[in-house]
Amino acid sequence: MPVNMIVCCKQVIDPEAPPASFKINSATNQVISPPGVPPVISPFDEQAVEAALRVKDKLGGKITILSLGNNMLRDVIKKPLSMGADELILLEDEAFEGGDSWSTAYALSMAVKKIGQFDIIFCGRQAADWDNGQVGSGIAEILGIPSVTVAKKVEVTDSKATVERIITDGYQIIEVTLPALITVSNELGEARYATLKGIMAAAKKQPTIWKPADIGVEPSKIGTAGRRAKLVKLFQPVKEGKCEVVGADSPAEAGVKLAQRLREAKVI
Numbered sequence: 001m002p003v004n005m006i007v008c009c010k011q012v013i014d015p016e017a018p019p020a021s022f023k024i025n026s027a028t029n030q031v032i033s034p035p036g037v038p039p040v041i042s043p044f045d046e047q048a049v050e051a052a053l054r055v056k057d058k059l060g061g062k063i064t065i066l067s068l069g070n071n072m073l074r075d076v077i078k079k080p081l082s083m084g085a086d087e088l089i090l091l092e093d094e095a096f097e098g099g100d101s102w103s104t105a106y107a108l109s110m111a112v113k114k115i116g117q118f119d120i121i122f123c124g125r126q127a128a129d130w131d132n133g134q135v136g137s138g139i140a141e142i143l144g145i146p147s148v149t150v151a152k153k154v155e156v157t158d159s160k161a162t163v164e165r166i167i168t169d170g171y172q173i174i175e176v177t178l179p180a181l182i183t184v185s186n187e188l189g190e191a192r193y194a195t196l197k198g199i200m201a202a203a204k205k206q207p208t209i210w211k212p213a214d215i216g217v218e219p220s221k222i223g224t225a226g227r228r229a230k231l232v233k234l235f236q237p238v239k240e241g242k243c244e245v246v247g248a249d250s251p252a253e254a255g256v257k258l259a260q261r262l263r264e265a266k267v268i
């Protein structure tokens with residue numbers, strides 16, 4: 001049975017960017033994109049693409065990539081196409097900016113409704129920037145379909161998926177009736193590399209762009225206007241290190257002085 005899949009992929013600041021390049025505008029509670037560091041697809045989302053490709057390799061079907069944002073870099077967001085996905089739909093508009101997990105899940109669900117037929121929606125277990133881990137379950141809730149989170153293996157037979165789901169000391173095996181939403185964890189294994197043929201094919205494909213009006217969203221429910229969570233304060237924690245040198249004329253004296261100092265500081 002060919003399987004019709006949608007994979008939600010988010011473009012994020014590269015989590016491997018040097019920590020020193022990470023800056024915050026505390027006045028606006030926003031992260032400043034590090035200059036000269038190109039964004040990437042959130043790594044868990046690449047693994048979600050890989051999960052979909054493994055299903056397609058076995059059973060055939062179609063993979064549609066869905067991404068919400070603004071000014072997305074084409075070379076970056078087209079990567080799933082070069083890995084083997086079939087279609088790319090971008091919800092791209094400045095009205096989508098400043099959203100939270102709920103408004104993101106709402107807009108993505110409305111786009112899924114417009115796509116229509118699907119068997120599985122794959123998401124990453126969490127986005128590598130904000131790490132909320134909420135959007136996948138939110139989409140399932142809004143669409144009224146079952147969801148299974150943190151999957152490490154997905155097998156599809158007939159109209160069911162058998163999912164190995166990570167728990168603290170092992171994994172559970174869950175059977176879910178399709179259509180369903182599955183979030184994918186890193187334990188799935190490495191996402192495949194894009195092939196040269198795939199890169200060339202992806203370069204020729206144009207994404208479909210949907211504006212808010214195309215998916216019938218209420219303007220008050222997307223982006224900043226649609227936020228249900230209030231971000232009170234965004235800040236970088238200050239880490240302070242203090243070094244005290246214990247001076248002495250001999251190692252024995254240094255040991256005594258060190259012990260005294262540690263006792264004063266109530267460490268011993």
Ligand SMILES: Cc1cc2nc3c(=O)[nH]c(=O)nc-3n(C[C@H](O)[C@H](O)[C@H](O)COP(=O)(O)OP(=O)(O)OC[C@H]3O[C@@H](n4cnc5c(N)ncnc54)[C@H](O)[C@@H]3O)c2cc1C
Pocket residue numbers: 008009010011029030042044045048066067068069070096097098099100101102104108122123124125126127128129130131132133134135136231
């Ligand atoms: C354009 C833009 C502007 C933003 N501006 C602000 C801001 O000003 N202030 C602020 O606090 N936050 C902002 N955010 C972040 C936003 O609040 C979070 O993206 C949202 O709360 C979801 O949380 P998360 O990213 O941790 O997703 P998670 O819940 O961790 O994501 C889980 C999975 O859901 C899917 N998913 C999540 N987001 C998307 C997406 N955009 N497209 C496709 N799939 C997705 C992916 O599969 C992902 O792996 C902005 C986000 C975007 C896209």
